[in-house]
Amino acid sequence: MKDNNSMDNDNDNIELEIDPEIQEESELNSKAAVLTNDLSVYFNKRAGIENINLKIRKNRVTSIIGPSGCGKSTFLRSLNLMHDMTPSARVFGEIFINGENISDYNSVDIRKKVGMVFQKPNPFPTMSIYDNVIAGLKLNGSKKRSDYDEVVEKNLIHSGLWNEVKDRLKTPAMSLSGGQQQRLCIARTIAVDPEIILMDEPTSALDPISAAKIEELIFNFKNDYTIVIVTHNMQQAARVSDMTAFFYLGKLVEFSKTRRMFTNPREKLSEEYITGKFG
Amino acid sequence: MSKDSILKNPKNLKRRKLINSVMISLCVLAGLVTIIPLIYIFFYTTQSGISSLNVDFFTQLPKPVGEEGGGMANAIVGSLILISIGGLIGIPVGVLSGIYISEYSKSFLSSIVKFTTDILSGVPSIIIGIFAYGVIVIPMQRFSALAGGFALGILMIPTVTKITEEMLKLVPMSLREASLALGVSRWKTTLKIVLTTASSGIITGILLAIARAAGETAPLLFTAFGNSFWQTKIDQPMAALPLQIFTYAISPYEDWHRQAWAGAFVLIFLVFVVNLLVRFVTRNKFSGNL
Numbered sequence: 276m277k278d279n280n281s282m283d284n285d286n287d288n289i290e291l292e293i294d295p296e297i298q299e300e301s302e303l304n305s306k307a308a309v310l311t312n313d314l315s316v317y318f319n320k321r322a323g324i325e326n327i328n329l330k331i332r333k334n335r336v337t338s339i340i341g342p343s344g345c346g347k348s349t350f351l352r353s354l355n356l357m358h359d360m361t362p363s364a365r366v367f368g369e370i371f372i373n374g375e376n377i378s379d380y381n382s383v384d385i386r387k388k389v390g391m392v393f394q395k396p397n398p399f400p401t402m403s404i405y406d407n408v409i410a411g412l413k414l415n416g417s418k419k420r421s422d423y424d425e426v427v428e429k430n431l432i433h434s435g436l437w438n439e440v441k442d443r444l445k446t447p448a449m450s451l452s453g454g455q456q457q458r459l460c461i462a463r464t465i466a467v468d469p470e471i472i473l474m475d476e477p478t479s480a481l482d483p484i485s486a487a488k489i490e491e492l493i494f495n496f497k498n499d500y501t502i503v504i505v506t507h508n509m510q511q512a513a514r515v516s517d518m519t520a521f522f523y524l525g526k527l528v529e530f531s532k533t534r535r536m537f538t539n540p541r542e543k544l545s546e547e548y549i550t551g552k553f554g
Numbered sequence: 555m556s557k558d559s560i561l562k563n564p565k566n567l568k569r570r571k572l573i574n575s576v577m578i579s580l581c582v583l584a585g586l587v588t589i590i591p592l593i594y595i596f597f598y599t600t601q602s603g604i605s606s607l608n609v610d611f612f613t614q615l616p617k618p619v620g621e622e623g624g625g626m627a628n629a630i631v632g633s634l635i636l637i638s639i640g641g642l643i644g645i646p647v648g649v650l651s652g653i654y655i656s657e658y659s660k661s662f663l664s665s666i667v668k669f670t671t672d673i674l675s676g677v678p679s680i681i682i683g684i685f686a687y688g689v690i691v692i693p694m695q696r697f698s699a700l701a702g703g704f705a706l707g708i709l710m711i712p713t714v715t716k717i718t719e720e721m722l723k724l725v726p727m728s729l730r731e732a733s734l735a736l737g738v739s740r741w742k743t744t745l746k747i748v749l750t751t752a753s754s755g756i757i758t759g760i761l762l763a764i765a766r767a768a769g770e771t772a773p774l775l776f777t778a779f780g781n782s783f784w785q786t787k788i789d790q791p792m793a794a795l796p797l798q799i800f801t802y803a804i805s806p807y808e809d810w811h812r813q814a815w816a817g818a819f820v821l822i823f824l825v826f827v828v829n830l831l832v833r834f835v836t837r838n839k840f841s842g843n844l
Contacts, residue, residue: 399733401751411737414738
């Protein structure tokens with residue numbers, strides 16, 4: 276990507292190549308769930324990502340791939356304003372969520388709409404399974420106490436954990452296995468009812484079977500959420516996502532439909548990465 | 555070096571095993587050296603103090619020299635009051651400044667706070683007593699429990715601050731992020747997630763500070779001053795266990811020496827009980843998380 280103009284052209288190309296069925300659907304949801312406009316993040320003087328223009332569609336899974344240090348996570352974390360916590364980080368450009376510029380909103384309100392699942396399962400260690408699920412609601416005070424039971428059951432069912440934990444909801448969350456903890460974290464995330472879920476390599480710390488369960492969840496979540504997933508695992512990106520963005524050295528190299536990205540990528544660099552020539 | 559060469563070199567292995575056992579023995583020895591003084595102090599004070607201990611000791615006022623009996627009831631109550639005042643000052647200030655240093659550590663002010671805390675923890679307690687004398691005793695024109703408690707509070711601040719900071723830093727960043735990502739505000743994240751996760755460590759720090767303050771004599775010498783009579787008003791001079799022990803121990807009377815031993819025993823026992831009690835009350839069923 277040399278400059279913004281060529282970027283825009285690429286985006287136009289994508290529009291043209293979308294098959295009619297999806298085209299029709301995308302017109303119905305013409306609003307992008309996430310739109311970034313020249314998004315750059317700098318750490319001190321060093322650029323983490325530069326001039327990213329990306330349009331993430333509603334109710335789609337978008338995966339972000341690229342070698343280590345290419346800015347995948349930096350991009351993801353800018354979408355829910357996580358860089359606020361890093362004093363050295365400076366964010367430039369605009370981010371629109373459902374067509375609204377997020378700089379007009381409080382970061383706390385944005386994060387309620389844009390949930391996040393992290394690389395390492397991170398349930399709150401002092402809380403039980405039950406309390407972990409309702410942690411967001413409880414701390415935000417956004418639901419009545421009497422609704423908690425229902426919320427816990429609904430979200431644990433939704434995250435595929437209910438049958439495994441329904442008899443020990445009050446036991447410490449840390450007593451769960453890694454894969455279960457990650458599904459608990461997903462339940463905790465969806466309990467606050469976000470529209471967009473960001474996933475930062477959600478399965479890289481898990482065994483293959485647990486990872487498969489998470490992938491299945493991602494697949495099932497499509498109807499309800501817009502998902503952006505960063506992954507090191509290209510097979511995973513190919514399996515779960517509709518769209519794939521390839522980042523390299525802080526720049527967006529290619530953003531295509533996943534099928535196209537893995538069969539016939541437009542950029543030479545993408546092809547080389549996908550075929551394992553570097554990265 | 556291939557694997558074989560290590561396996562085929564028993565001499566080297568022998569030497570390493572020897573070094574290993576020597577080092578382990580040294581560590582065990584050092585561990586014993588640490589617990590021996592405590593055990594010795596505990597048994598010696600118990601042995602010397604428990605014989606002079608009776609109901610009177612806890613219920614009676616000190617008697618003048620020559621009269622048999624008497625107790626340290628006023629000093630026990632006085633110590634509790636002084637420590638409470640100290641805790642009211644030292645714990646909130648210490649915990650809050652620990653939070654400030656750990657959670658908002660990028661500002662210039664926080665590095666000053668951190669530096670000053672380190673210096674303050676090295677200031678001799680008698681100097682802190684003089685400080686309290688200058689700040690409270692002189693303006694009030696009299697010795698008071700308030701001044702004594704204030705001095706103890708200042709003494710507690712650096713310990714509590716330091717431990718709070720260390721404990722909060724142990725809380726993984728990912729937990730803060732997890733909470734923020736749920737749309738929880740920063741102050742609630744700090745209060746409900748970070749502090750709660752670190753609470754058992756912070757409580758230990760507070761206990762250490764209380765235990766230290768409870769045994770301090772020097773800062774009370776010219777602040778709380780001591781008192782032979784009942785006094786629960788905090789603007790009046792007040793008796794304290796360490797002060798009473800000090801006064802009795804340097805006196806030439808055998809009777810008072812015995813009372814001093816009993817006082818020392820009670821003091822150690824109180825600190826011990828407070829430790830156990832708070833641990834019991836605040837024990838977390840999800841403990842072992844840090």
